[in-house]
Amino acid sequence: MSEKFLIVGGGAIGMLSTLLLARSGADVCLLEGRALGRESSWAGGGIVSPLYPWRYSAAVTALAHWSQDFYPGLARLLLEDTGVDPEVHVTGLYWLDLDDEAEALAWARRQGRELFPVDIAEAYQQVPVLGGGFQRAIHMPGVANVRNPRLVKALRAALTAMPNVELREHCPVTGFVQDGGRIRGVTTADGEIRADRVVLAAGAWSGELLRTLGLELPVEPVKGQMILYKCAEDFLPSMVLAKGRYAIPRRDGHILIGSTLEYAGFDKTPTDNALESLKASAEELLPALKDAEVVGHxxxxxxxxxxxxxxxxELPEHPGLWLNCGHFRNGLVLAPASCQLLADLMLGREPIIDPAPYAPAGRF
Incomplete structure:
Protein backbone atom coordinates (compact mmCIF):
# COMPACT_ATOMS: atom_id res chain seq x y z
CA MET A 1 0.00 0.00 0.00
CA SER A 2 1.40 3.42 -0.91
CA GLU A 3 2.24 6.00 1.73
CA LYS A 4 -0.26 8.76 2.40
CA PHE A 5 1.03 12.33 2.56
CA LEU A 6 -0.88 15.33 3.86
CA ILE A 7 0.12 18.81 2.60
CA VAL A 8 -1.06 21.81 4.65
CA GLY A 9 -1.25 24.93 2.47
CA GLY A 10 -2.43 25.25 -1.12
CA GLY A 11 -0.16 27.93 -2.59
CA ALA A 12 2.45 27.32 -5.28
CA ILE A 13 4.73 25.56 -2.78
CA GLY A 14 1.97 23.27 -1.47
CA MET A 15 0.57 22.49 -4.91
CA LEU A 16 3.95 21.78 -6.51
CA SER A 17 4.97 19.62 -3.51
CA THR A 18 1.72 17.69 -3.98
CA LEU A 19 2.35 17.27 -7.72
CA LEU A 20 5.90 15.94 -7.27
CA LEU A 21 4.98 13.55 -4.44
CA ALA A 22 1.88 12.29 -6.29
CA ARG A 23 3.95 11.63 -9.42
CA SER A 24 6.00 9.16 -7.38
CA GLY A 25 2.80 7.15 -6.83
CA ALA A 26 1.99 8.33 -3.29
CA ASP A 27 -1.54 9.24 -2.20
CA VAL A 28 -1.60 12.94 -1.36
CA CYS A 29 -4.27 15.03 0.33
CA LEU A 30 -3.85 18.82 0.01
CA LEU A 31 -5.61 21.01 2.57
CA GLU A 32 -6.15 24.75 2.09
CA GLY A 33 -7.97 27.02 4.53
CA ARG A 34 -9.26 29.27 1.77
CA ALA A 35 -9.20 28.79 -2.03
CA LEU A 36 -6.18 27.15 -3.67
CA GLY A 37 -3.47 29.55 -4.82
CA ARG A 38 -5.27 32.75 -3.80
CA GLU A 39 -2.84 34.09 -1.21
CA SER A 40 0.83 35.06 -1.67
CA SER A 41 1.25 32.93 -4.83
CA TRP A 42 -1.53 34.84 -6.59
CA ALA A 43 -0.48 38.28 -5.27
CA GLY A 44 3.22 38.32 -6.19
CA GLY A 45 4.97 39.66 -9.27
CA GLY A 46 6.41 36.42 -10.62
CA ILE A 47 9.95 37.54 -11.53
CA VAL A 48 11.91 34.29 -11.86
CA SER A 49 14.87 35.77 -9.97
CA PRO A 50 15.43 37.34 -6.57
CA LEU A 51 15.17 41.12 -7.01
CA TYR A 52 18.85 41.53 -6.08
CA PRO A 53 20.31 38.01 -6.39
CA TRP A 54 23.82 39.08 -5.34
CA ARG A 55 22.53 40.20 -1.92
CA TYR A 56 21.46 36.69 -0.91
CA SER A 57 23.31 33.79 0.66
CA ALA A 58 24.58 30.79 -1.28
CA ALA A 59 21.61 28.81 0.09
CA VAL A 60 19.06 31.03 -1.70
CA THR A 61 21.23 31.24 -4.83
CA ALA A 62 21.41 27.43 -5.16
CA LEU A 63 17.61 27.09 -5.08
CA ALA A 64 17.11 30.08 -7.42
CA HIS A 65 19.49 28.85 -10.11
CA TRP A 66 18.02 25.34 -10.15
CA SER A 67 14.49 26.76 -10.39
CA GLN A 68 15.33 29.26 -13.13
CA ASP A 69 16.62 26.44 -15.32
CA PHE A 70 13.57 24.28 -14.52
CA TYR A 71 10.76 26.81 -15.13
CA PRO A 72 10.55 26.72 -18.96
CA GLY A 73 10.15 22.93 -18.94
CA LEU A 74 7.60 23.07 -16.10
CA ALA A 75 5.53 25.61 -18.06
CA ARG A 76 5.59 23.43 -21.21
CA LEU A 77 4.58 20.35 -19.23
CA LEU A 78 1.69 22.13 -17.49
CA LEU A 79 0.47 23.57 -20.80
CA GLU A 80 0.55 20.11 -22.44
CA ASP A 81 -1.19 18.45 -19.47
CA THR A 82 -3.82 21.11 -18.71
CA GLY A 83 -4.14 23.52 -21.63
CA VAL A 84 -3.35 26.38 -19.23
CA ASP A 85 -0.21 28.34 -20.14
CA PRO A 86 1.65 29.76 -17.09
CA GLU A 87 3.28 32.22 -19.53
CA VAL A 88 6.95 32.00 -18.62
CA HIS A 89 7.95 35.18 -20.47
CA VAL A 90 11.68 35.83 -21.03
CA THR A 91 12.06 39.61 -21.16
CA GLY A 92 15.38 40.25 -19.41
CA LEU A 93 15.76 42.79 -16.59
CA TYR A 94 17.48 46.17 -16.35
CA TRP A 95 18.64 47.41 -12.94
CA LEU A 96 19.06 51.20 -12.95
CA ASP A 97 21.40 53.35 -10.82
CA LEU A 98 22.35 50.58 -8.38
CA ASP A 99 24.44 51.53 -5.34
CA ASP A 100 26.10 48.09 -5.32
CA GLU A 101 26.63 47.63 -9.06
CA ALA A 102 30.25 46.48 -8.59
CA GLU A 103 29.15 43.75 -6.15
CA ALA A 104 26.45 42.63 -8.59
CA LEU A 105 28.89 42.28 -11.48
CA ALA A 106 31.48 40.49 -9.28
CA TRP A 107 28.77 38.06 -8.11
CA ALA A 108 27.77 37.34 -11.72
CA ARG A 109 31.37 36.57 -12.69
CA ARG A 110 31.74 34.16 -9.75
CA GLN A 111 28.43 32.45 -10.52
CA GLY A 112 28.89 32.36 -14.29
CA ARG A 113 25.57 34.22 -14.79
CA GLU A 114 25.00 36.57 -17.71
CA LEU A 115 24.83 40.05 -16.17
CA PHE A 116 26.71 42.99 -17.60
CA PRO A 117 26.82 46.80 -17.65
CA VAL A 118 25.23 48.53 -20.63
CA ASP A 119 25.59 52.09 -21.80
CA ILE A 120 22.61 54.11 -20.54
CA ALA A 121 21.92 55.25 -24.13
CA GLU A 122 21.53 51.60 -25.12
CA ALA A 123 19.12 51.00 -22.23
CA TYR A 124 16.98 53.92 -23.45
CA GLN A 125 17.15 52.55 -26.99
CA GLN A 126 15.97 49.11 -25.84
CA VAL A 127 13.30 50.50 -23.47
CA PRO A 128 12.14 53.77 -25.08
CA VAL A 129 9.35 54.35 -22.48
CA LEU A 130 11.87 54.52 -19.62
CA GLY A 131 11.78 57.72 -17.55
CA GLY A 132 14.53 60.31 -17.91
CA GLY A 133 17.45 60.99 -15.60
CA PHE A 134 18.85 57.51 -15.08
CA GLN A 135 22.67 57.39 -15.28
CA ARG A 136 23.68 53.70 -15.22
CA ALA A 137 22.22 50.31 -16.10
CA ILE A 138 23.12 46.64 -15.80
CA HIS A 139 21.25 44.00 -17.76
CA MET A 140 20.48 40.30 -17.32
CA PRO A 141 18.95 39.14 -20.63
CA GLY A 142 17.78 35.67 -19.60
CA VAL A 143 15.43 36.61 -16.75
CA ALA A 144 11.80 35.55 -17.18
CA ASN A 145 8.59 36.29 -15.36
CA VAL A 146 5.84 33.77 -14.78
CA ARG A 147 2.21 34.84 -14.76
CA ASN A 148 1.57 33.53 -11.28
CA PRO A 149 -2.27 33.48 -11.31
CA ARG A 150 -2.06 31.29 -14.41
CA LEU A 151 0.66 29.12 -12.82
CA VAL A 152 -1.55 28.31 -9.83
CA LYS A 153 -4.51 27.72 -12.17
CA ALA A 154 -2.40 25.25 -14.20
CA LEU A 155 -1.16 23.47 -11.06
CA ARG A 156 -4.71 23.16 -9.76
CA ALA A 157 -5.87 21.69 -13.09
CA ALA A 158 -2.97 19.21 -13.11
CA LEU A 159 -3.75 18.06 -9.56
CA THR A 160 -7.50 17.77 -10.23
CA ALA A 161 -6.73 15.29 -13.01
CA MET A 162 -4.64 12.99 -10.76
CA PRO A 163 -6.57 10.04 -9.24
CA ASN A 164 -4.19 9.78 -6.24
CA VAL A 165 -4.66 13.45 -5.22
CA GLU A 166 -7.44 14.76 -2.99
CA LEU A 167 -7.94 18.54 -2.84
CA ARG A 168 -9.78 20.02 0.12
CA GLU A 169 -10.38 23.76 0.01
CA HIS A 170 -11.94 25.93 2.74
CA CYS A 171 -10.66 23.42 5.28
CA PRO A 172 -8.54 25.34 7.84
CA VAL A 173 -6.10 23.26 9.87
CA THR A 174 -6.20 24.04 13.61
CA GLY A 175 -3.46 21.76 14.95
CA PHE A 176 -1.62 18.46 14.67
CA VAL A 177 -2.43 14.89 15.70
CA GLN A 178 0.34 13.34 17.82
CA ASP A 179 0.52 9.63 18.47
CA GLY A 180 3.40 7.56 19.84
CA GLY A 181 5.86 10.46 19.62
CA ARG A 182 5.07 11.13 15.95
CA ILE A 183 2.88 13.54 14.02
CA ARG A 184 0.14 11.40 12.50
CA GLY A 185 -2.16 14.01 10.95
CA VAL A 186 -3.97 17.28 11.55
CA THR A 187 -7.10 18.56 13.25
CA THR A 188 -9.68 20.56 11.28
CA ALA A 189 -13.23 21.81 11.84
CA ASP A 190 -14.32 18.60 10.06
CA GLY A 191 -12.35 16.42 12.48
CA GLU A 192 -9.00 14.65 12.32
CA ILE A 193 -7.31 13.80 9.02
CA ARG A 194 -4.54 11.24 9.37
CA ALA A 195 -1.55 10.44 7.17
CA ASP A 196 1.85 8.77 7.32
CA ARG A 197 3.59 12.13 6.96
CA VAL A 198 2.51 15.76 7.09
CA VAL A 199 4.08 18.69 5.18
CA LEU A 200 3.55 22.22 6.47
CA ALA A 201 3.60 24.63 3.50
CA ALA A 202 1.26 27.30 4.84
CA GLY A 203 3.35 30.35 3.94
CA ALA A 204 2.92 33.27 6.32
CA TRP A 205 0.57 31.18 8.49
CA SER A 206 3.13 28.39 9.12
CA GLY A 207 4.41 29.97 12.34
CA GLU A 208 0.88 30.21 13.78
CA LEU A 209 0.34 26.49 13.21
CA LEU A 210 3.68 25.43 14.69
CA ARG A 211 2.88 27.46 17.80
CA THR A 212 0.23 24.81 18.59
CA LEU A 213 3.20 22.45 19.18
CA GLY A 214 4.97 25.01 21.37
CA LEU A 215 7.48 25.87 18.62
CA GLU A 216 8.45 29.41 17.61
CA LEU A 217 9.18 29.28 13.87
CA PRO A 218 10.74 32.60 12.77
CA VAL A 219 8.26 33.07 9.91
CA GLU A 220 6.02 36.15 9.97
CA PRO A 221 3.65 37.87 7.56
CA VAL A 222 5.16 40.73 5.53
CA LYS A 223 2.58 42.67 3.53
CA GLY A 224 3.25 43.61 -0.07
CA GLN A 225 1.04 45.82 -2.24
CA MET A 226 1.02 45.92 -6.05
CA ILE A 227 -0.77 47.86 -8.76
CA LEU A 228 -1.63 46.82 -12.32
CA TYR A 229 -1.96 48.85 -15.53
CA LYS A 230 -3.19 47.77 -18.97
CA CYS A 231 -1.15 49.06 -21.92
CA ALA A 232 -0.46 48.06 -25.50
CA GLU A 233 1.14 44.61 -25.88
CA ASP A 234 4.46 46.07 -27.03
CA PHE A 235 4.55 48.94 -24.51
CA LEU A 236 7.32 47.56 -22.27
CA PRO A 237 9.82 45.10 -23.82
CA SER A 238 11.80 44.36 -20.63
CA MET A 239 11.43 44.31 -16.86
CA VAL A 240 13.00 47.35 -15.17
CA LEU A 241 13.96 47.96 -11.55
CA ALA A 242 15.05 51.16 -9.80
CA LYS A 243 14.98 52.39 -6.18
CA GLY A 244 13.53 49.09 -4.96
CA ARG A 245 10.50 49.21 -7.27
CA TYR A 246 9.97 47.22 -10.45
CA ALA A 247 7.80 47.07 -13.57
CA ILE A 248 6.91 43.67 -15.06
CA PRO A 249 5.33 43.34 -18.53
CA ARG A 250 2.91 40.50 -19.23
CA ARG A 251 2.48 39.26 -22.79
CA ASP A 252 -0.94 40.91 -23.18
CA GLY A 253 0.23 44.39 -22.16
CA HIS A 254 -0.61 44.28 -18.47
CA ILE A 255 2.14 46.02 -16.45
CA LEU A 256 2.67 45.13 -12.79
CA ILE A 257 4.29 47.67 -10.46
CA GLY A 258 5.54 46.55 -7.06
CA SER A 259 5.93 46.44 -4.28
CA THR A 260 5.71 47.61 -0.70
CA LEU A 261 7.32 45.86 2.26
CA GLU A 262 5.17 46.32 5.38
CA TYR A 263 5.17 44.65 8.78
CA ALA A 264 1.47 44.92 9.60
CA GLY A 265 0.57 41.47 10.96
CA PHE A 266 -2.08 39.59 8.99
CA ASP A 267 -3.79 42.74 7.67
CA LYS A 268 -4.15 42.54 3.89
CA THR A 269 -6.10 45.75 3.31
CA PRO A 270 -4.80 47.76 0.33
CA THR A 271 -4.10 51.36 1.40
CA ASP A 272 -4.36 54.74 -0.34
CA ASN A 273 -0.83 55.63 0.83
CA ALA A 274 0.64 52.58 -0.91
CA LEU A 275 -1.44 53.28 -4.03
CA GLU A 276 -0.03 56.81 -4.30
CA SER A 277 3.52 55.63 -3.57
CA LEU A 278 3.33 52.87 -6.20
CA LYS A 279 1.81 55.23 -8.77
CA ALA A 280 4.64 57.72 -8.15
CA SER A 281 7.22 54.94 -8.66
CA ALA A 282 5.40 53.77 -11.80
CA GLU A 283 5.40 57.25 -13.34
CA GLU A 284 9.08 57.83 -12.45
CA LEU A 285 10.04 54.52 -14.12
CA LEU A 286 7.61 54.82 -17.05
CA PRO A 287 6.19 58.35 -17.41
CA ALA A 288 3.60 57.25 -20.01
CA LEU A 289 1.76 55.44 -17.19
CA LYS A 290 0.59 58.86 -15.97
CA ASP A 291 -2.13 58.61 -18.63
CA ALA A 292 -2.89 54.93 -18.02
CA GLU A 293 -5.61 53.63 -15.73
CA VAL A 294 -4.78 51.54 -12.65
CA VAL A 295 -6.88 48.43 -13.31
CA GLY A 296 -5.91 46.56 -10.12
CA HIS A 297 -4.52 47.19 -6.62
CA GLU A 314 11.72 17.02 8.81
CA LEU A 315 11.39 18.47 12.30
CA PRO A 316 13.67 16.33 14.48
CA GLU A 317 11.60 16.95 17.63
CA HIS A 318 8.37 16.00 15.82
CA PRO A 319 9.08 13.09 13.44
CA GLY A 320 6.45 12.80 10.74
CA LEU A 321 6.18 16.58 10.35
CA TRP A 322 8.04 18.17 7.45
CA LEU A 323 8.43 21.85 6.57
CA ASN A 324 8.51 23.62 3.21
CA CYS A 325 7.97 27.26 4.20
CA GLY A 326 9.59 30.63 4.94
CA HIS A 327 10.50 31.64 1.37
CA PHE A 328 9.95 35.37 2.09
CA ARG A 329 10.06 37.38 -1.18
CA ASN A 330 11.09 34.44 -3.37
CA GLY A 331 8.36 31.81 -3.08
CA LEU A 332 7.65 31.64 -6.81
CA VAL A 333 11.35 31.87 -7.70
CA LEU A 334 12.39 29.07 -5.37
CA ALA A 335 9.31 26.82 -5.60
CA PRO A 336 10.53 24.24 -8.16
CA ALA A 337 13.84 23.57 -6.37
CA SER A 338 12.30 23.70 -2.88
CA CYS A 339 9.59 21.21 -3.78
CA GLN A 340 11.97 18.91 -5.65
CA LEU A 341 14.36 18.93 -2.68
CA LEU A 342 11.49 18.15 -0.29
CA ALA A 343 10.29 15.27 -2.51
CA ASP A 344 13.84 13.88 -2.79
CA LEU A 345 14.27 13.92 0.99
CA MET A 346 10.84 12.41 1.72
CA LEU A 347 11.24 9.68 -0.90
CA GLY A 348 14.84 8.82 0.04
CA ARG A 349 16.31 9.92 -3.28
CA GLU A 350 19.60 11.69 -3.99
CA PRO A 351 18.79 15.36 -3.30
CA ILE A 352 19.20 17.87 -6.15
CA ILE A 353 21.33 20.14 -3.91
CA ASP A 354 22.87 19.94 -0.43
CA PRO A 355 19.88 20.00 1.96
CA ALA A 356 21.88 21.11 5.03
CA PRO A 357 21.31 24.92 4.82
CA TYR A 358 17.52 24.45 4.82
CA ALA A 359 17.22 21.78 7.54
CA PRO A 360 14.96 23.00 10.38
CA ALA A 361 17.23 21.51 13.09
CA GLY A 362 18.93 24.23 15.13
CA ARG A 363 17.30 27.12 13.22
CA PHE A 364 14.49 27.95 15.67
Missing part, protein backbone atom coordinates in the same frame (compact mmCIF):
# COMPACT_ATOMS: atom_id res chain seq x y z
CA UNK A 298 -4.10 44.43 -4.05
CA UNK A 299 -2.04 43.18 -1.14
CA UNK A 300 -0.59 39.79 -0.19
CA UNK A 301 1.37 38.39 2.74
CA UNK A 302 4.87 37.05 2.21
CA UNK A 303 6.26 34.45 4.65
CA UNK A 304 9.13 36.53 6.08
CA UNK A 305 12.12 34.54 7.38
CA UNK A 306 15.70 35.26 8.51
CA UNK A 307 17.84 35.95 5.39
CA UNK A 308 14.99 34.59 3.25
CA UNK A 309 16.31 31.01 3.63
CA UNK A 310 13.36 28.59 3.61
CA UNK A 311 12.88 25.72 6.05
CA UNK A 312 12.87 22.43 4.12
CA UNK A 313 13.05 19.08 5.90
Missing amino acids: WAGLRPGSPEGIPFIG
